Amino acid sequence: MAYFASALAFLALLLWSRITAADPQTNLLLRACSLINVTNTTAFAATINLTFSDLRFTISSAAPGSSATHFATAWGYAQPFYALFQCRGYLSTADCLTCFSAAEVCIRICGPANGARVIYDGCFLRYESTPFFQSKGPGNGNNCGERNSTSGFSASVRPLLEDLKANTPRTREFFAAVEREGVFAVAQCVETVSEEGCEQCLATAVDHVMLCLPSADGRAVDAGCFMRYSDESFFPANRTVDLSPYLTNSARNVTMEHGRAKSSKKGALIGAVAGGVGGLLLLLGAISLLWIRRSRDQRNPSEGDTLGESTLQGSVNFHYKDLKTATNNFSEKNKVGKGGFGDVYKGQLKNGRTVAVKRLIITQTSRARADFQSEVKLIRNIHHRNLVNLLGYSSKCDNFLLVYEYMTNGSLDKFIFGNRRGFLNWRQRFDIIVGVARGLAYLHQEFLVRIIHRDIKCSNILLDNNFQPRVADFGLARLLPEDKSHVNTIFAGTFGYTAPEYAIHGQLSEKVDTYSYGIVVLEIISGRKCNDIKLQPVTQYLLEWDQSVPVLKQAWKLYERDLLLEMVDETLDASDYTPEEVKRIIKIALLCTQSTVAARPTMSEIVVLLVNQTDDALHPTRPTFIEASNRVYGEASSSPAGSTSTPVAASHATFSTFQFSAR
Incomplete structure (x- = not known):
């Protein structure tokens, strides 16, 4: 009997080792890289190599059963450097090391960034140039x-x-x-x-x-x-x-001890054999389940992203006829808006779920198909509480359809200058301002590839049941090449919201979204459109305020005169906000619209500025104004040679520079 029990234990161990060693759970969930690079790349390369070697050694040499088989830290060497690696507690040592190898390869894509992290289903790897071990992260x-x-x-x-x-x-x-x-x-x-x-x-x-x-x-x-x-x-x-x-309390432990004292040797032997057989059956069942799941995965491989990687998940492919039925044949009664490339319809699927279906009106060209594939492959893998979730798509013949989760309250523009103006109080508007910033920060720094929206405006911000913001319409989004700080590209955006360097010179970086975000914040606070077509042409672009001046220019004039409260939406109850808080948010918006691209804060920095309660460091510089006549005022001197615009001396903002890593 002892031999039989030993044989069962050995077989179970052998089968289990085969299962666990084959499942290191290297499904990539997130890769984030700091936007700040180290200055001494040679010393950095030596440091990161030694540190990662130490982490691997700690995991591989740990005593079985100790926490070190799943967790390790390292620091020091030629320059300040801190690293942490952790596996899920259920992985074997072999699988943990396999996951570490995948994480090490992935995190090195961040190059000389002074901070980075990667998160898989099975493990987590992070390094920084400053201590972070006690940080719980955002x-x-x-x-x-x-x-x-x-x-x-x-x-x-x-x-x-x-x-x-x-x-x-x-x-x-x-x-x-x-x-x-x-x-x-x-x-x-x-x-x-x-x-x-x-x-x-x-x-x-x-x-x-x-x-x-x-x-x-x-x-x-x-x-x-x-x-x-x-x-x-x-x-x-x-x-x-x-x-x-x-x-529960300790009484449970007393009961368990009493039960164990009454057990006989015979009962223990029977229990051991029965447990061994039962365990073996469970293991065989697990093997069958694993084999079935892997066979299914091989039949349905996931698509890679537009950079050729295979870390992005595929999207649900809806049948065109089902979406046609759900939207009543795309009837006008079901139309709820117009997004990028086409109209948006409200629909109800067979399972009763309400969705938004965007019907893209684009011709069958290589660029059109590339745009569609970009949106499908990227957005389906973006999951953030302030970004709209893409549920799936349909691409039958000339009909390109995108299926999104439905936002009951529609777009923000209705509540700022539409038929529901005055409904949102100050606290709701502030939450929207912060939420949009968090969503953009995720796109720029937290997602596994950097995404620039290009068309941030109130109509592309939706509100859920709790009036929390969801940034929508990524039809204009493109990937920012990892080896470039900006790219020259065909213009895709909305004038009035678009940064001058992008509108005039085609220079695209994440700071283009920062500029647009600043304009949107001014709209939310003022209740005025940045490009109000009801005004005279000279007044159409917002950054000014006497109803004949764009909102941005008006905001700057009021800032110079210390009269920022005059731009607050008259529908807001003055008892709902403090003057200091409103002025602080307006200053942050002006920081976002500065002429010099480098002077604008990143969206991660903006989130920190928003939640801080001080404005001591908020000293924006003069923005660039683009009026309806296409005249440009205050453009930074970084314009290409031969530009006909009149430059002013470029100057960086004087607000404190935050050293943000990918956290």
Whole structure:
């Protein structure tokens, strides 16, 4: 009998090692690179090589069962450098090392950036030039699966995730994997944060991952913690964590001890054999499930992104006839707006879900198809609470259709200068301003490739049921080449919102979105369009204020005279805001519209400026004004030679420079 039990144990170990070694979970969820490069690239290369070598050695040489098999830090060498690597607690050492190898290759794409991080399903790698081990990081949003769950699944997910949030910080390694009522879930914090930091990070993670429901699979991706749920097992059964000691009192332990004392040797032997056989059956079942899943994956390989990588997920391909039925044959009654390239219709799918269907009116050219593929492949993989989710597409013949989640409250422009003007109070407007900034910061720095929207305006900002903003319409988005700070490109945007260097010289960088964002903020505060066609031509472009001057120019004039409160929307209740806060936000908007591209803050910096309560460092310089006659005033001297515009002396902003890395 002992021989039989030993044989079962050996066979189980052999089978399990084959399964786990074959699943390092190297599905890339996020890659973020700092926009600031190191100055000494030679020393940096030597440092990063030595540091990564140390991390690998720590993981590979750790004693079995110790936390070091899944977690390691390193620092020092030729220059300040800090690195951290962590595997999910359920991975084997072999799979952990495989995931580390994938992460190391991926993070090196960031080149000489002074900070970067990559997050996979199975592991997390990060380095910085400043200490960050105690940082729990900002909430970066969610990553939701494509399949919807069965009835009742969501009701089981919510309490389980709440239990994980409350009790994972109390476990020894800040890790918990649980299966309950057909729900498989994992929560994990970086081991260097405090228990309080873990609690705060997971509280944000729960809020993000809950937004995925009723999807059958969801993840919350963060620099300091990770949370995932699914209706399919993604971790071995023997790696689950019993949360009951954290949920009940010590009486349970007394009962368990009493039960163990009454067990006989015969019962133990029977239990061991039965357990071994049962375990073997479970393992064989796991092998079958793994084989079926891999066969399915081989039959349905995911498409790569437009840079040739294979990390982006595919999109749901809807049948054209189903979308035609859902929108009542694209009837005028169902039309809810006009987006990039075409009209948008409200539709109801067979499962009852309400969606927005964008019908692209584009000809069958190579560029048109490239635009379509760019939008489908990129947006389907973007998951952030302030960005609209693309659900799928249809590309039958000449009909290019994009299917988005439906936003009940429509676009922001209706609430700022449309028929619902005056509905939003100051707090709601401020939340929208911050939310849009967070969404753009994600596109510029947090997504695995840098994306520039190019056409930020109020009509491209949608509002959900809680009036939280969702940036929409990525039909004009393009990838920024990794080796260029800007690109010359065909103009795609809306005059009045567009940065001068892009409108005039075709120079595209993420600071183009920064400029447009500043204009939108001025619109939100003032209730005026930046290019109001009802005004005389000389007044059409916003940055000025006496109803004959564009909004931006008017805002600058009021700033020079210390009269910024005069531009506040008259429909706002003065008791809802403080003058200091409003003036601070206007100054931030003016920082975004400065003539010199380098003087404009990044969107990540803008988020920090918005949530800070001081304006001591906010000293914007004069913007560039483009009037309806196409005359340009105040353009920076960075214009190409031969430009007919009149330059002024270029000057950088005097606000404090923040050293942001990819966090």
